[in-house]
Amino acid sequence: MNGTMRLAQLRGGSLVRRRRRCASVLLAAAAVFSTTAYGALGATPSAGALPATVGPSGYIGGGSSFIGSGGGYGETYKAPVATLAHALFKATLLPTNPISRDIALAAFGRAAVKVNYALALKCWKDNGCSTGTGGKLTVAYVEGFGENVYRQMSKMEFILQALTYPQIGKIIYMSAHSDLTQALADFRSVIAQHVSAIVTYPDFGDAMIPVFQEATKAGIPVSTYAWGYVTGPGTNYTTVVGEDTCKLGQAWAQVMNKYVKSGDIAFLGGFPGNPLSLGWQTCERQALNKSIHVVATEWTNWDPSKVEGVVAGILAKYPKIKGWSYEDGIFMMQGGYDAYKAAGIPFNGVMTFRTDEAGAGCIADSLHNPNLKIFYYTSGNPQIRVALTADMMKLAGAKIPPEIVFPIDLQQQSQRDMCIPGYPQEASATSLIPLSLLHQMYP
Amino acid sequence: MKRGWLPPGLMAVLIVALGAYTAARQPAFLSADNLNSLLLEAMPLALVSLGQASALLVGGFDVSVAALMTMCVVTASFTMTPTTTGLALVPGALALVGVGLATGAFNATLIWVFRMPSIIATLGALSILQGASLVFRAYPAGPINSAVVGAMTAGAGFVPVAFIGTVVLAIAADLWLYRTRPGLALRAVGLDGTSSRRLGISAGRAVFLAFIVCSLMASIGGFYLAAEVQIGSPIIGNQALESIAAAVLGGASLAGGKGSFIGTLLAALFLTEVDNVLPLFQQPTEYADMTIGVLILLALVLYQAPELLARSRAAWQAARAKATWRAARPAGQD
Numbered sequence: 001m002n003g004t005m006r007l008a009q010l011r012g013g014s015l016v017r018r019r020r021r022c023a024s025v026l027l028a029a030a031a032v033f034s035t036t037a038y039g040a041l042g043a044t045p046s047a048g049a050l051p052a053t054v055g056p057s058g059y060i061g062g063g064s065s066f067i068g069s070g071g072g073y074g075e076t077y078k079a080p081v082a083t084l085a086h087a088l089f090k091a092t093l094l095p096t097n098p099i100s101r102d103i104a105l106a107a108f109g110r111a112a113v114k115v116n117y118a119l120a121l122k123c124w125k126d127n128g129c130s131t132g133t134g135g136k137l138t139v140a141y142v143e144g145f146g147e148n149v150y151r152q153m154s155k156m157e158f159i160l161q162a163l164t165y166p167q168i169g170k171i172i173y174m175s176a177h178s179d180l181t182q183a184l185a186d187f188r189s190v191i192a193q194h195v196s197a198i199v200t201y202p203d204f205g206d207a208m209i210p211v212f213q214e215a216t217k218a219g220i221p222v223s224t225y226a227w228g229y230v231t232g233p234g235t236n237y238t239t240v241v242g243e244d245t246c247k248l249g250q251a252w253a254q255v256m257n258k259y260v261k262s263g264d265i266a267f268l269g270g271f272p273g274n275p276l277s278l279g280w281q282t283c284e285r286q287a288l289n290k291s292i293h294v295v296a297t298e299w300t301n302w303d304p305s306k307v308e309g310v311v312a313g314i315l316a317k318y319p320k321i322k323g324w325s326y327e328d329g330i331f332m333m334q335g336g337y338d339a340y341k342a343a344g345i346p347f348n349g350v351m352t353f354r355t356d357e358a359g360a361g362c363i364a365d366s367l368h369n370p371n372l373k374i375f376y377y378t379s380g381n382p383q384i385r386v387a388l389t390a391d392m393m394k395l396a397g398a399k400i401p402p403e404i405v406f407p408i409d410l411q412q413q414s415q416r417d418m419c420i421p422g423y424p425q426e427a428s429a430t431s432l433i434p435l436s437l438l439h440q441m442y443p
Numbered sequence: 444m445k446r447g448w449l450p451p452g453l454m455a456v457l458i459v460a461l462g463a464y465t466a467a468r469q470p471a472f473l474s475a476d477n478l479n480s481l482l483l484e485a486m487p488l489a490l491v492s493l494g495q496a497s498a499l500l501v502g503g504f505d506v507s508v509a510a511l512m513t514m515c516v517v518t519a520s521f522t523m524t525p526t527t528t529g530l531a532l533v534p535g536a537l538a539l540v541g542v543g544l545a546t547g548a549f550n551a552t553l554i555w556v557f558r559m560p561s562i563i564a565t566l567g568a569l570s571i572l573q574g575a576s577l578v579f580r581a582y583p584a585g586p587i588n589s590a591v592v593g594a595m596t597a598g599a600g601f602v603p604v605a606f607i608g609t610v611v612l613a614i615a616a617d618l619w620l621y622r623t624r625p626g627l628a629l630r631a632v633g634l635d636g637t638s639s640r641r642l643g644i645s646a647g648r649a650v651f652l653a654f655i656v657c658s659l660m661a662s663i664g665g666f667y668l669a670a671e672v673q674i675g676s677p678i679i680g681n682q683a684l685e686s687i688a689a690a691v692l693g694g695a696s697l698a699g700g701k702g703s704f705i706g707t708l709l710a711a712l713f714l715t716e717v718d719n720v721l722p723l724f725q726q727p728t729e730y731a732d733m734t735i736g737v738l739i740l741l742a743l744v745l746y747q748a749p750e751l752l753a754r755s756r757a758a759w760q761a762a763r764a765k766a767t768w769r770a771a772r773p774a775g776q777d
Binding site (some may be wrong): 271272 | 480677679
């Protein structure tokens with residue numbers, strides 16, 4: 001049958017009435033589908049009817065010492081020493097800028113404020129909630145990618161911090177699943193909803209500038225954490241919280257210079273072009289001595305399943321590689337170790353990590369290998385608390401510095417063990433999430 | 444186009460129904476800012492979907508469109524920089540169109556001259572373009588000229604002028620497709636290439652042009668993607684499957700020969716509306732993917748139902764006639 005004939009047949013009139021009936025039925029089905037699919041969307045979880053399991057919003061230890069004094073903009077610039085030491089390795093590792101230091105103290109000081117754990121858990125599971133306080137503010141944690149334990153823990157830290165503010169009535173969380181277009185749409189959506197404050201990890205770097213500017217223009221403070229560095233803090237957006245990743249890279253280079261001395265090393269990173277990876281990679285490369293060669297720089301998308309393949313590929317070409325720098329300790333200790341094992345190469349070398357998952361330390365302990373030298377920094381999940389507090393202080397009228405920078409102090413696994421028995425493997429040991437809650441998140 | 448009303452009609456109903464439902468519960472939905480944002484976000488998908496519909500009309504599809512759009516964003520970050528002004532922007536803009544035309548010619552040559560299946564040919568182009576984007580921009584960098592962005596996002600009220608232009612384009616394309624002889628020829632090629640060749644229609648040329656148009660529309664969509672992100676991002680484009688979904692929801696048949704540009708435009712708008720609505724309800728975007736999947740299946744059933752019924756009826760009648768003939772024939776005649 002030729003095309004013209006078939007077109008003519010399709011236009012045949014005998015079936016038209018039946019088609020119309022059929023179409024009407026299916027249209028109705030579509031409408032019902034449409035209504036039911038979105039019918040459940042309006043409901044938001046609330047604090048009502050939840051058991052009141054109340055406790056401090058963060059780790060406060062057993063001591064009674066505090067650092068700091070004074071306050072303003074609804075905050076007290078004072079935090080428990082135990083909280084600071086837990087989150088930062090040492091209580092003294094606070095930002096040097098006085099205003100930044102006060103903001104950090106105010107944020108960590110809120111660890112002692114009691115919150116409802118059942119509500120926090122529900123909020124975490126439901127990706128947002130009404131806090132039940134009747135507060136008029138809405139805060140949003142909007143990120144480009146939220147599908148690993150690190151980000152999920154950051155989400156919980158954000159929720160716990162938000163619950164310490166009675167003026168916050170609603171918490172919103174969004175992840176764009178690594179999709180930049182969706183991330184931009186999500187951001188514009190919360191701006192359209194006139195949220196009060198936004199905290200984000202900008203996985204897509206400067207590609208987020210247009211929406212940061214739109215939020216700032218709308219009077220919504222935007223803060224990033226984990227040195228999610230986007231150009232123009234203080235003008236394009238409120239502030240960036242975290243360690244200076246350039247200094248982190250330089251600190252790792254010092255480790256490599258001291259322990260590798262000469263030979264090949266490799267860099268792994270997250271998403272192509274993400275500001276965290278680029279920040280340390282650029283500075284570490286510049287600070288390495290001339291006998292050390294970075295033979296590979298690969299992206300893993302912070303996906304544990306990709307790490308083994310990437311490491312295997314590098315090992316195939318450079319079997320005598322001596323060092324690795326990467327953000328995620330446990331991904332390297334799991335996937336990287338498997339790749340070494342498969343290649344029949346001893347798991348020796350110098351490794352510098354940005355995270356301190358308990359499981360990474362436990363794997364290292366189980367290997368009993370003195371030729372495996374691991375240096376790490378804190379995962380920095382609690383930095384998101386500082387970002388939210390910075391936003392809240394901005395709303396209260398405070399002038400927020402464009403950067404809130406935490407000093408770098410690397411730890412060596414052989415001297416300070418990351419492994420904490422009974423702790424969830426993927427969880428950072430410096431997180432402030434109360435352990436009982438952490439166990440409910442990751443039973 | 445007697446039953447061609449169905450896909451556009453269904454999409455229009457869904458757009459209005461979802462919009463009304465959302466507006467009743469989320470006042471932010473109808474704010475001028477949100478509606479403007481929705482229409483601007485719909486632009487890249489709408490444009491690339493119109494192109495995809497032309498590829499589907501000739502029985503192929505193009506999976507390289509998203510990578511092409513990304514390449515256009517990256518190209519724009521070199522050719523339409525903040526320091527470029529006035530007439531110097533014209534060659535910069537033409538560079539994007541050039542990238543589109545070159546990709547289209549590449550795909551079309553593989554498909555027409557070398558007889559490669561469209562999915563294989565465009566998959567190759569996808570990989571090349573993806574790699575090239577990352578080579579030119581390893582990370583988001585290179586701001587795009589703000590005057591260009593401003594011009595492209597300019598609007599009458601909350602409606603971007605470009606969106607109005609796209610609506611006019613879709614209407615004109617449908618009129619061409621259903622009211623002109625070349626339009627009929629294009630559909631005939633998609634329905635049955637061999638027969639249309641016998642009737643004197645140049646099927647190869649139709650396929651070639653369809654893929655050129657597809658890539659050209661993707662490159663214009665790339666302009667709007669560039670306006671959205673405003674920086675040379677090497678990982679922005681992801682509209683390949685969505686553009687096919689929009690074309691199918693808009694009435695295109697995967698077998699070729701059928702489609703509606705207006706339906707495609709409305710479907711693209713609906714898919715963007717779903718993406719816009721879910722965050723307003725603080726619902727995860729996974730639901731958008733699920734919704735698209737369910738709707739595609741629903742659309743296939745809905746749009747193909749009359750044909751399926753007709754074929755079933757014909758088969759049933761043939762079987763019954765055969766059975767009657769067997770029962771009536773003299774014994775021992777087998």
